[in-house]
Amino acid sequence: MKNTIKIIIAFLITSSSVLAANHNDQSDRTYSRSQPVFVFKVKKEFKGGYIEVLSAEGKQVTEQRLMKRKVIIDFCDVKTGVYTIVVKKNDRVRKFEFVRK
DSSP states (O other): OHHHHHHHHHHHHHHHHHHHHHHHTOOOEEEOSSTTEEEEEOOGGGTTOEEEEEOTTSOEEEEEEOOSSEEEEEOTTSOSEEEEEEEEETTEEEEEEEEEO
């Protein structure tokens, strides 16, 4: 009985440390539940940076400061096409591509 408890405790400790290590290494995540909405969550380092939305021609559609890690961009008021979302802070830059159908 004692060995079983020790094995369970060792498994829980090992699995929680593996999950914690994977969580810290996780890259930026994007979600798109409905067509005209782009949802993403960036790493903590980008908080306070800027978000730009660029059209396929390279024209800036909008820009705003990143106050939170999770951001929802609604594309229902723009034309169909390919848009590039650029998140930048200092010398770090992340780019996402969104196709508005």
